[in-house]
Amino acid sequence: MKVKGFFHDIKGTDRILKIRHENIERSNAEKIKADPIRRLAKELHPDKMLLEIVKIEELKWDAKTFRFHVSKSSKVKFIPPFQGGQYISFKFKIGKSYTTRPYSISSAPFEAGDLNEDKPFVEVTIKKKEKGFISEYIWENWKVGSEIEATMPLGEFYYEPLRDYDTIVAIAGGSGITPFHSMAREIVYGKLNAKMKLFYGSRLEKDILFKEEFENLQEKSDGKLQVINVLSDEDSTFEGESGFITSDIIKKYSDIEKSSFFICGPQVMYKFLSKELLDLNLKRKQVRREVFGETHDVYSFVxxxxxxxxxxxxxxxxxxxxxxxxxxxxxxxxxxxxxxxxxxxxxxxxxxxxxxxxxxxxxxxxxxxxxxxxxxxxxxxxxxxxxxxxxxxxxxxxxxxxx
Structure with missing residues (x-):
């Protein structure tokens, strides 16, 4: 950028407008019938696509991982690019009701790419809820070969190097671990240039989701991933942290001033952490919270x-x-x-x-x-x-x- 002088520079707008008008006069008068930018945006962010279940893996505490390929009957022929932490919105027609549910993507973005030796796929991990309208429907109806209508990618719960610090302090509870499973795989396999301190709150050691995989990822990470499991119930054989994820536990393992905080879990965890994070004196831009769906205890708000x-x-x-x-x-x-x-x-x-x-x-x-x-x-x-x-x-x- 050249600085030629105050008055010369502030008149730059006039020069730009003159050039624009000259270009308009020289342009073809025929209307442009196709908009390549809009077409590309539609391809990368389709309103609707069909995904086919190709694999179902049974996990702990009544959870399942569903693996999807793009269905042959889908108009969209590839998995749209996404970032670790984003979600898929699935569409359901149950009886006379139309409804949707968002589920965080638990697989890594690179696994959905064309370079994947195994056919490109995307996965979600879902925990069955007692008397859950949708989860019970999924358990009864989602089988290998089922076609599911979906929209993806959605959400802003992802790492952005222009905004976030190099270290992610990830705080998860229950099935809120799924977006961090996606991010952690990206980090360990060299697709995301960041580090992660993962605090995962569970009731008992047997309830820790992806326990063995996170241990393997941590071992392969060359120090980029550290997993801190925190158990709320007593377990005499467990050597990690106990109780809840408090500000003291976070301080013990983290550089507070040089970290970005990502939080995903049940509503009760959000309420507890809202008080704990006050002790850390975090800047507003340091904290990102994943949306947690509809509020089920609205009467509890004062x-x-x-x-x-x-x-x-x-x-x-x-x-x-x-x-x-x-x-x-x-x-x-x-x-x-x-x-x-x-x-x-x-x-x-x-x-x-x-x-x-x-x-x-x-x-x-x-x-x-x-x-x-x-x-x-x-x-x-x-x-x-x-x-x-x-x-x-x-x-x-x-x-x-x-x-």
């Missing part, structure tokens, strides 16, 4: 209106020229009420962050979980809300997009 608890309200839904009346329980999200009625409403994260289910609140009042309020300030002013993270506090009237 600012939830007491008079609305346990009540059912009327919901008037406008979709194009059609109007539908349905019921919504205050303890369940507006999105859940729509799905139960068989109304298809696009949603991926189910945590108020991705914005795909963005809708207009025309009348009434909803409770929005502050931790999951991913709306822009302008949307809050104009009355837009995300049904996946909003709960009816009164009779409401809403307008949703038509699909």
């Amino acid at each position: 600012d939830f209106k007491e008079e609305a608890k346990g009540k059912t309200f009327n919901i008037k839904v406008h979709i194009g020229e059609k109007t539908i009346d349905l019921k919504g329980y205050s303890g369940e999200s507006v999105l859940t009420a729509l799905e139960k009625e068989g109304i298809r409403h696009d949603s991926h994260c189910r945590s108020g962050q991705c914005g795909f289910c963005r809708s207009r609140l025309l009348r009434g009042d909803v409770y929005v979980v502050s931790e999951n309020d991913g709306r822009r300030e302008a949307d809050k002013i104009e009355g837009y809300f995300h049904p996946c993270s909003s709960y009816p506090l009164s009779d409401i009237e809403i307008k949703i997009p038509q699909y």
Whole structure:
């Protein structure tokens, strides 16, 4: 960049505009019918694709890893590139209900590439939940050979060298280990230039997911990966840390000022860590939290209106020229009420962050979980809300997009 003088430089805009107009005059008047950039973006980020289950591996504590290839009948013919930490949104039609669920990708990005000697694949690891609407459906219906409709890649829970420090302090609980399994494999196999200190909270040693694999990865990592297992229940034979993942345990193994913190786990872990991390005096840019899906204990929030608890309200839904009346329980999200009625409403994260289910609140009042309020300030002013993270506090009237 040349600096020719104050007045000469500030007039640069005029020169650029002149060149632009000259180029327009010289250009072909025929309209461009194809947009190669838009086409490429659509190929790399497809709205929908079909994945075929090619392998199912049984893991501990009622968990399974599902391996997918791109189905031969899918219009998308390759696995879109993704980053360790991102997720897949699977689409389900169960009875009259349309619904989606996000699951973190547990395989590494390089395993989905064309250079993979084994046919390119992507994996998710899912834990079965007791009376879980979707997980029970998956256990009963997902078999080798099943075709599943999906959207990928999604999410912003990944390492970015322009933003993050060289060392990742990864804090996981339960099935929240899956995105770190993807990142760790990238690091150890030389595909991600970073280091990781992984704190993994489990109840007992037998509950540690991917235990043997993480031990092998740590041994191969040349010091780039260190795994610290923390058990909440007493185990006399365990030589690691006990209790919960506290600020003292984190300080013991980490360089706080030169690390970026990535957190993924159950909602109760988030609440506990929100207090512990205050002791570390972290900068806001140092902490990244993965979205954890819909809030299932919304009544536990102190600012939830007491008079609305346990009540059912009327919901008037406008979709194009059609109007539908349905019921919504205050303890369940507006999105859940729509799905139960068989109304298809696009949603991926189910945590108020991705914005795909963005809708207009025309009348009434909803409770929005502050931790999951991913709306822009302008949307809050104009009355837009995300049904996946909003709960009816009164009779409401809403307008949703038509699909």
